[in-house]
Amino acid sequence: MKVVKGRVIDTETRCVHYSTVVDVVAIQFACCHDFYPCYKCHDEAVEHVRTQWSKTAFEQQAIMCGVCKELLTIHQYLNADQCPHCYVAFNPNCSLHNHLYFDC
Template sequence: MTQIFGLTIDSFGRCVHYHSAVDIVANKCYSCKKYYACFSCHNELENHSFEPWPIEKKTMDKVVLCGACQHEMTYFDYQSSEKCRQCQQPFNLNCMKHHAIYFSEKN
């Protein structure tokens, strides 16, 4: 089982900052390579700020984790679906508001 770090409140990786039924996605920090429930948890627990994952056109890095089933996804898998492809749990569509925090676009 892949560990989700943060100030979590349940087994799906929901944290004290984001804990609705659809807040089940953990993102990997580029600097420390750990999955965190959210950037706020990361920044409270680490000695560096959350560094977004650089996304290139053909990257196949696994950088997103479904907290419900532990399925690791590429950025492109995650962005192309509103739910986990493995367990069908829906994702929080409002997470797109934090896109620039978790991912940096490279051409």
């Protein structure tokens, strides 16, 4: 299992910023390759500039389901509304922040 950094509040990768039942993903950031629950956790914890994953890296396993801990490719995550392994629902509002993580 990958270590999830940031202000995590439970074992399913929820954080102080996003803590609803569907907030169950951690994202590996392209800039540092560390997993965080959200961009706010990342930005609070580091002093470097956050960068996006390029489209050429969308087959990279950079998303972790907080429930089953399986890794998903960026492409899988962007095209799913639930984990393909354990079927837990993902927060549909996360798509509002995709541009912060991925070159969409």
